[in-house]
Amino acid sequence: MSPEILKLIWQATLDTLSMVAAAAGIGTLLGLPLGVFLATSKRGELFAAPALNAVLGVLVNATRSTPFIILVVAIIPFTRLIAGTSIGTAAAIVPLTVACIPFIARLIEGAVREVDQGLVEAARAMGATPVQIVRKVLVPEALPAIVLGLTLAVVSLIGFSAMVGAVGGGGLGDLGIRYGYQRFMPDVMATVVAVLIVLVQLVQSFGDRLARRLNKRLRHA
């Protein structure tokens, strides 16, 4: 491969990483509170608001059931509003983020629901406020599961990020399609796939190790 191609691959890798990092970062920032709220707002729960819970649940499901490539096209006006353009790496961050917020929220909801209700009861018995219960009990206790969920979300984002190439977003997927497929450069395609595999492996093993370190439940004297 020529140095120009290698440079392109390097640039595409950086683009993918920045898109995924930005989408995962913003997605977590918004998905975490949404997930905690979904897990604590049914009837009789800490922030009981059954109607709002139901509405948010439908919204989350609707976003998640829309195929990503259709979502990308459907929200182009919104993307333009936020990013000023609908083409390029920065613009691609918008649909990626929109797609991953409900995904992350559901993963976090599941992690928080796994926390033993006895701990919530104990914290209530200490006179904790609902916000204290979330900050001192639910999130710390769910943290290993949250980390695993976020790892899954980042891995999925790496896959999604390859699709935004279709609408002019940059990144490894875009490079693979344009050079590997459309210009018949199988070595570029193979390299792109290899880089993606390595990225996913790195993310997954980092997430697994972090979750294991955070999990204090499995230690024995």
Next chain:
Amino acid sequence: MNAPVRPGALNLGAQPVPAPDPIIRFEQVGKTYPGRAGQQAVPALSGIDLAVPAGAIVGVIGRSGAGKSTLIRLVNGLERATAGRILIEGEDVTALNEAGWRRRRREIGMIFQHFNLLSSRTVFDNVALPLEIAGTPKAAIAAKVEKLLALVGLADKRERYPAELSGGQKQRVGIARALATDPKLLLCDEATSALDPETTQSILALLRQVNRDLGITILLITHEIPVIKEICDRVAVIEGGRIVEEGETFAVFTDPRHPTTARFVEAVTGVELPAHLKDRIRAEARPGDELVLRVTFTGANATAPVISRLSAVVGVDVNILAGRIDAIAGQPFGSLLVSVPARAPESEAVLGALRNLGLKAEVVGHVS
């Protein structure tokens, strides 16, 4: 600490302050959960009258589903009463809103059957949690937690995680955590039900120590009658959401009035006939039979040499078939199965002598 310090609040190391008024009073308290669509609402508790004297250890015993966990959760507002009043230190708490309850709860400790420790926090940080919630400054938290860990005998485990501890050690952490905000009242929800008998004993001993040395009133619920026998000054028996019997533990154990109570105390006060006699016992007497009596000793009598005195006074051979002598709420109690000749003059003399000695005797039957 942000929580207001009340006059007479008990701190670690302080002497118990006797108070004439009960610390908790239930007045005709009821709790009904709303029924699901199409189903009728079922009352979990009804007509509960109960007083918990300050400084006492009061036990509520009942089978699962009897309503005891609802009852204990009414005291710290984890459940709300739907009828009647609950007074804590004279304050009607039934009218409290959630913020009022949060302040109240900081003065009430609670421990649980499954400990409910945070797996993500060390022993030290678990005990610190209620103080963090109350907004206590860091330095004060550290000093308090050290003191509590020493009290429960876990000073060397401060940096361990709950998963590294035994059940008994976890409950000790639970107790230290419950005492962190210097409560006047400790609620124990089946605190020893997940522990083996030996560990149960050590936890009960710790609870008694907490009660005596710190003057903390304890309300506990359990389905294990030995727990009541071991540490409770008073006991209430609950069945079907109602208190069917209540009183001083010793009185209730030695003279149960309700069949449910009788079944519970049977396990710790009852004495069974040996198997070879059980099949042969008859209600009616035949010539040459022995009369089988159940003799109950209470208080000072339990330690008196009653049997030898009986033989000496009446001149009848008393044959001991089975028996046990035990302590209930710290007072000795004994139950003996004996046999004496069933012939008229001797048996009359024995029963008369037992009555004179102030013992309770009942005829179980006759054996040849």
